[in-house]
Amino acid sequence: MLIIGSHVGFNKDSQVLGSLDEALKYGANTFMFYTGAPQNTRRCEINEDLVLECIDKCKNNNIDYSKVIVHAPYIINLASPDTDKWEFAVNFLKGEVDRCSKLKIKNMVLHPGSHTGGGIDLGIDNIIKGLKIIVEYNSDVRILLETMAGKGTEVGRDLSEIKRIIDGVNSDQIGVCLDTCHLNDSGVSIDKFDEYLDLFDKEIGINKIYCVHVNDSKNEVNSHKDRHENIGFGTIGFDNLINVIYNKRLEDIPKILETPYVDKEFAPYKYEIEMIRNKVFDDELLNKIKQS
Helix, strand or coil: CCCEEEECCCCCCCHHHHHHHHHHHCCCCEEEECCCCCCCCCCCCCCHHHHHHHHHHHHHCCCCHHHCEEECCCCCCCCCCCHHHHHHHHHHHHHHHHHHHHHCCCEEEECCCECCCCCHHHHHHHHHHHHHHHHHHCCCCEEEEECCCCCCCECCCCHHHHHHHHHHHCCCCEEEEEEHHHHHHHCCCHHHHHHHHHHHHHHCCHHHEEEEEECEECCCCCCCCCCEECCCCCCCCHHHHHHHHCCHHHCCCCEEECCCCECCCECCHHHHHHHHHHCCCCCCHHHHHHHC
């Protein structure tokens, strides 16, 4: 079964129940959210009654709550060579996994981090050290390392870097989130996605993939820029993304759209999900979204 959704909002009043309601408006059967603004530390208390209400509503709508994803905030940088910033990242991530536990969420996507000039080896060592603390601290939540575009000093730009982190932590609580835009921008040709999966399976194991972010890209392959585009309107193309979404080896894994709002105003997810379900590209989609 296709498990498809998008990034949705989360506010202090309706919390995850409101996130679910937004996802249902899009015709989704999963969703991803931040538990607070990704750029700051302000967080509301988790209302566990709303969590239980959300889980019941998911069951009534044939949504597997175990496939719902939380995304860690951008301000967490486990690769930092700065001791104070690294300690902040570890402590704040502890708080985020605690929030996931209260939300009964099993999988949290995390950007591995940026070494900010400290070098890739130090960056990877710091990520491993930090993740070892996290998996020992909380055994409920799996951390999914997101594949990155390789912008600036980002860590996680290729399989070898992801593999080094996974091998270093050596825990079942570490998995991977593939991002199609990031893969393209890091140098992976999505028209050869099956070859990439073969290599991933050999180096890491497909069983480590728990989420896929499905995004087209504004950039050519190997650009290292990380600029998302709406499905079918970028350099990856609709047919290549459909091959990712419906790939048999990723059948039971949630696919999450993080495509940009049209004209920074109109959410595209309902229309993109419908187009994906139909498997037919609509080159007038963006105009239709503006007129809706």
